[in-house]
Amino acid sequence: MTNHKMTARDVSVYYGQKRAIDNVSIDVDMDNVTAFIGPSGCGKSTFLRTLNRMNDTVASARVEGKIELDGHDIYAADMDVVQLRARVGMVFQKPNPFPKSIYENVAYGPRIHGLAGPKSDLDQIVEKSLRRAGLWDEVKDRLTDSGTALSGGQQQRLCIARAIAVDPEVILMDEPCSALDPIATAKIEELIHELRGRYAIVIVTHNMQQAARVSQRTAFFHLGTLVEYGDTSAIFTNPREERTKDYITGRYG
Numbered sequence: 001m002t003n004h005k006m007t008a009r010d011v012s013v014y015y016g017q018k019r020a021i022d023n024v025s026i027d028v029d030m031d032n033v034t035a036f037i038g039p040s041g042c043g044k045s046t047f048l049r050t051l052n053r054m055n056d057t058v059a060s061a062r063v064e065g066k067i068e069l070d071g072h073d074i075y076a077a078d079m080d081v082v083q084l085r086a087r088v089g090m091v092f093q094k095p096n097p098f099p100k101s102i103y104e105n106v107a108y109g110p111r112i113h114g115l116a117g118p119k120s121d122l123d124q125i126v127e128k129s130l131r132r133a134g135l136w137d138e139v140k141d142r143l144t145d146s147g148t149a150l151s152g153g154q155q156q157r158l159c160i161a162r163a164i165a166v167d168p169e170v171i172l173m174d175e176p177c178s179a180l181d182p183i184a185t186a187k188i189e190e191l192i193h194e195l196r197g198r199y200a201i202v203i204v205t206h207n208m209q210q211a212a213r214v215s216q217r218t219a220f221f222h223l224g225t226l227v228e229y230g231d232t233s234a235i236f237t238n239p240r241e242e243r244t245k246d247y248i249t250g251r252y253g
Contacts, residue, residue, distance in 0.1 A: 008051070014063075051199075089164070091156070091172070106158070156176055212232060
C-alpha cells in the first residue's frame with residue numbers, strides 16, 4: 001500500500017483556447033521524491049502549479065480534471081486556497097527571499113497563519129526550519145541581516161526554510177537549482193535527500209542527472225502529455241516508451 005498524498009486524475013490545463021496539459025494522471029506519495037522531466041515548454045511547471053492552484057493567478061488559465069490532497073478535491077468551492085498553499089509549499093526557480101531579515105523571512109508564514117504564540121515559540125520554529133534547511137549554522141549569528149544579502153544558494157535554502165516553517169505536507173520545487181552554481185546545487189540536492197519522507201516532494205528539473213540523483217519516481221512530460229511515469233531507475237535504464245528513450249539518450253530536448 002503506497003502512501004499517496006496527492007492524486008491527479010485526467011487533469012488538463014488551458015490558457016484561453018490553448019491546451020497546455022492534456023489529460024495527466026499521477027500520484028505523489030510521501031515516501032519518494034517525484035521528479036518531473038522533459039524538454040523546455042513541455043508542461044512540467046504548468047502541471048506542478050496545478051498542485052497548489054498557482055495557476056489561479058493567471059486570468060486565462062482553466063483547469064479540468066480532479067486533484068486531491070488526502071482525498072479532498074483541492075479545486076472544490078470550499079477549499080481555502082491560502083490554507084492549501086500553506087499545506088503545499090512552493091520553492092521557485094529563482095531564489096526570492098522577502099526584503100526582510102533572515103529571521104523575518106522564516107517567521108512570516110507562521111505569523112500570518114497563526115501558528116506561533118509568544119516570541120519563544122517563533123524563535124523555535126525559525127531555528128528548527130533553518131536547521132532542516134541546512135542553513136542554521138551559517139546564519140545563526142546574523143538573523144537580523146537581510147535575507148537578500150545571502151549568496152544565491154543560501155537564499156534558496158532560506159526559501160526552503162520559509163516553506164517548511166508553516167509545516168507543509170507537500171513541497172513543490174520548480175527547477176530550484178537552475179540559477180545556482182554546482183556547490184550550491186549539491187547542497188540543495190543533499191537537503192532534498194534529508195527532507196524525503198518528512199514531506200511529499202515534487203521537483204521539476206531540466207537536468208536529467210539531477211532527477212536520477214534525487215528522485216525515486218520520475219515522470220517524463222512531452223508536449224503537454226505525460227509520456228511515462230515510474231521508478232526513476234527504470235525510466236533511466238529501461239524506459240518503456242520510445243519518446244522517453246529518445247529524450248534520455250539526448251536525441252531531442
